[in-house]
Amino acid sequence: MTSETAQENPCLPGGLIALDQWKTPETSVQKTLRSGLRDILQQLRAGMTPEDQAFESLDDLPALSHAKLGRYAPQPEAGELAGAINECLASLRQGGTHNRQVSFLVAPPFSGIQGALRASGLRAISPPDNLLMAEKDISGWWDEQLAGDDWVVPELADFWLRHRSGMGLLKEFFARVAMEGAGKGMVGCSSWCWQFWVQYLPELHVAPLTVAPLTDDRLTRWLAFLASGTAGGPLTARMTNDGLYVLPAPEEGCERKYSDFARDLATMARGNRGVAHAIWQRTLRARAEEDTENGDKEEKKDSPDNGPSCWVAPLEQLSLPAVPQSNGRQPGHILHALLLHNGLTSEQLQLVTGLPGQEISLSLARFQRADLVTQGDTVGAFRVTPLGYPAVRKYLQSRGYPVDGF
Known part of the structure; x- marks a missing residue:
């Protein structure tokens, strides 16, 4: 166990860091080679034997029920994160770095x-x-x-x-x-x-601080932590296409074969907690016969830790929101303003963009149909969705808008 793992609060992997120390998760060729070498060594230690049984392709499995999704991938608790932030700030102050x-x-x-x-x-x-x-x-x-x-x-x-x-x-x-x-x-x-x-x-x-980016290791530990309080035991998650493991988090000496899913998800989300969590929820699957009230008893048979289990669809099989094609500048102005101000009402959008209300309404309706934007229930502000954020950020960057440093 690394010193970081031993000392960190599980709901805030990596803790708080100086803003200028933030960088996107590592995706280098060297890391890919290290991952491949680790897999080879694991096979050698296992006597070159395959998985416990030949894996049956589980593509096209149904999504988890709403109840199971709430147990296996619950929303992070704001109070727990608040406590972790306070702990990190106290530690930084004690160490003289803040x-x-x-x-x-x-x-x-x-x-x-x-x-x-x-x-x-x-x-x-x-x-x-x-x-x-x-x-x-x-x-x-x-x-x-x-x-x-x-x-x-x-x-x-x-x-x-x-x-x-x-x-x-x-x-x-x-x-x-x-x-x-x-x-x-x-x-x-x-x-x-x-x-x-x-x-x-x-x-x-x-001297601003920021949350450490979720690398593949941190992401795996975080997802396992989220499920640990509600799933009824350590969650086991395996890929639908090859049976490789995503959860539980790897331990030293573990002979399970792990997928590169966490690394790819961390890269896709650019280390962003909320985006990674939203995509993670989209990937979770269940066997059709398991997705019932009685399925919890049956699914434990597949779990090496005698806990609940589910399946994970490959990222390349997901259909995530995309920004609709447009020849005008209105979409970019609106999307950039929404991110700049953490959400705006249609009236505020008129004020900050200078666009006519009818054009804004048409664009917002189009964004909502594309799952890029959602409208709040209270003040009626429109905001970019976590699933739509990667496409929106890439769209704005490709069109020359000033984007954030994350």
């Missing part, structure tokens, strides 16, 4: 930071109803919000609009942080919002 009064946590969308900060137990500062607040009122508003006990801003992207009258709140906030006049708190910030503001204010230096 001594800021205001801690900035910058992360790509769907990383769970916003929910964790809301569950931190600290006083959460919410944005005002009017993001186009007059300059004369902004200072007094922040005086009131920052006074008193420690605070958190769950998502900084919610406090501004890319409009000549919509940037005052954050300009004042950053000025106060720079002058150590904001008290003690934590700030969550979307990587897209951060990318804009570090270019707009190049002298902004706040």
